[in-house]
Amino acid sequence: MARVLVVGAGLTGGACAALLRGATRERLCVWDKARGAGGRMSTSRSARDAACTADLGAQYVSRRAESRGSFYEELLSHGILEPLSARIEGLVEKEGSCDYVAPQGISSVVKYYLRQSGADVFYERHVTHISLRDGKWEVSSKMGSPELFDVVILTMPVPQILQLQGDIINKSPEIGPSVVVHTTVTFGIEHLDSDPAEVQELILSHLENLVPSLPKAASVKCQKWRYSQVTKAVPNCSGQMILHSQPLLICGGDGFTCSNFDGCIESAMSLAETVRSHL
Numbered sequence: 191m192a193r194v195l196v197v198g199a200g201l202t203g204g205a206c207a208a209l210l211r212g213a214t215r216e217r218l219c220v221w222d223k224a225r226g227a228g229g230r231m232s233t234s235r236s237a238r239d240a241a242c243t244a245d246l247g248a249q250y251v252s253r254r255a256e257s258r259g260s261f262y263e264e265l266l267s268h269g270i271l272e273p274l275s276a277r278i279e280g281l282v283e284k285e286g287s288c289d290y291v292a293p294q295g296i297s298s299v300v301k302y303y304l305r306q307s308g309a310d311v312f313y314e315r316h317v318t319h320i321s322l323r324d325g326k327w328e329v330s331s332k333m334g335s336p337e338l339f340d341v342v343i344l345t346m347p348v349p350q351i352l353q354l355q356g357d358i359i360n361k362s363p364e365i366g367p368s369v370v371v372h373t374t375v376t377f378g379i380e381h382l383d384s385d386p387a388e389v390q391e392l393i394l395s396h397l398e399n400l401v402p403s404l405p406k407a408a409s410v411k412c413q414k415w416r417y418s419q420v421t422k423a424v425p426n427c428s429g430q431m432i433l434h435s436q437p438l439l440i441c442g443g444d445g446f447t448c449s450n451f452d453g454c455i456e457s458a459m460s461l462a463e464t465v466r467s468h469l
Contacts, residue, residue: 192469193338195329196220196309197317198345200229201451202443204303205261205458206343211307213466218309219339221331223316226297227304229346233295234411236368244368245296246413250274251451255286261455262290269293270302319356320439327437330356341468343461344441348424349416351441358433369404371397375419386412419449429460438468 194210196203199222207220226232228247236242251271253262265271271290278289292298304311319330320342330336344351351358371393381389390412397404423446424431430442442461447453 192340194218194341194343194465195327195337195339196343196345197329198222198229198443199224199227199300199304199311199313200345200443201231201300201303201454202457202461203229203343203345204300204307205455206345206442206461207307207309208303209458209462210465211309213462213469218307219337220304220307220309220311221315221317221329222311222313223332225313227300227311227313228297229300230415231296231300233297234413235295236409238408242368243295244370244411245292246370246411247415248296248451249370250278250289250291250296251299253288253290254284254452257452258455262288265299265302266290268302270298317354320354320358321356322434322437325437327439328356339437341438341465342440343465344439345443345457345461347443348441348445358439369407375421378415382414382416386414389414420445423447429457430464432464435468438465440464 194213196207196210196218197220199220203220203222204227207218210218222229224232230247232246234244234246251262253259262271270292272293274289274291281289314333316332317329318332319328319336321328321330323338326338326340327342328336328338329342344354373393381392390410393412394410423444427446429447430440431446433439433441440461442457444450444453444457447457
């Protein structure tokens with residue numbers, strides 16, 4: 191009776207858990223260090239009104255001609271995605287491509303897959319150690335007692351995987367609009383370790399120069415993505431990498447493919463296929 195843990199409640203983790211539904215005789219578990227699902231497809235809700243939302247990571251997903259259409263069709267049929275009708279400045283249109291947004295927030299895509307998985311999902315479980323104990327993986331987090339699993343799937347960013355300790359070291363008022371301002375990758379790298387308050391003022395100052403008529407915000411949240419888009423994926427990988435065979439410890443995510451919806455789905459499918467072959 192294999193017990194499987196998926197670490198990371200982002201798109202790859204959620205889709206992988208959904209694909210593994212029914213593959214184990216015990217319920218799947220999903221742990222994430224954040225307070226909610228989404229990873230880099232997260233949605234922030236205003237403390238004043240939960241109906242006022244802003245997507246902090248991805249704002250839309252793009253379906254290419256070569257994409258796995260069934261995943262998009264399923265999300266469209268359930269109202270999770272809908273066609274993007276707004277114009278995006280600088281977007282390069284490709285023949286056969288379609289762009290979609292999530293009316294309930296981009297994190298609803300991940301939450302849909304987590305519901306489909308039937309997994310036990312636990313948040314604020316920041317995994318710190320993974321150690322071998324009598325043929326199983328003992329997984330420890332900052333909060334809670336260690337637990338044993340037969341298979342562990344790591345879907346968080348590669349730098350976070352490399353930080354793990356243990357044996358793995360070796361082996362209602364009127365709702366106003368939400369505005370999301372993205373910086374360039376170069377800007378992010380330059381200010382990666384700067385004081386967030388100082389960076390926020392720098393961004394707001396530049397925004398005011400660009401759009402002087404923009405009303406003063408009721409609230410501002412500065413989000414730093416330390417692990418944003420992957421610029422160079424792990425070479426010679428088919429969407430996953432096995433770190434240990436018996437018991438199985440495997441990792442995946444966009445760091446093993448590419449940073450878009452299709453990349454995460456490809457990794458999730460590769461992870462699920464490999465795990466099924468080991469169960």
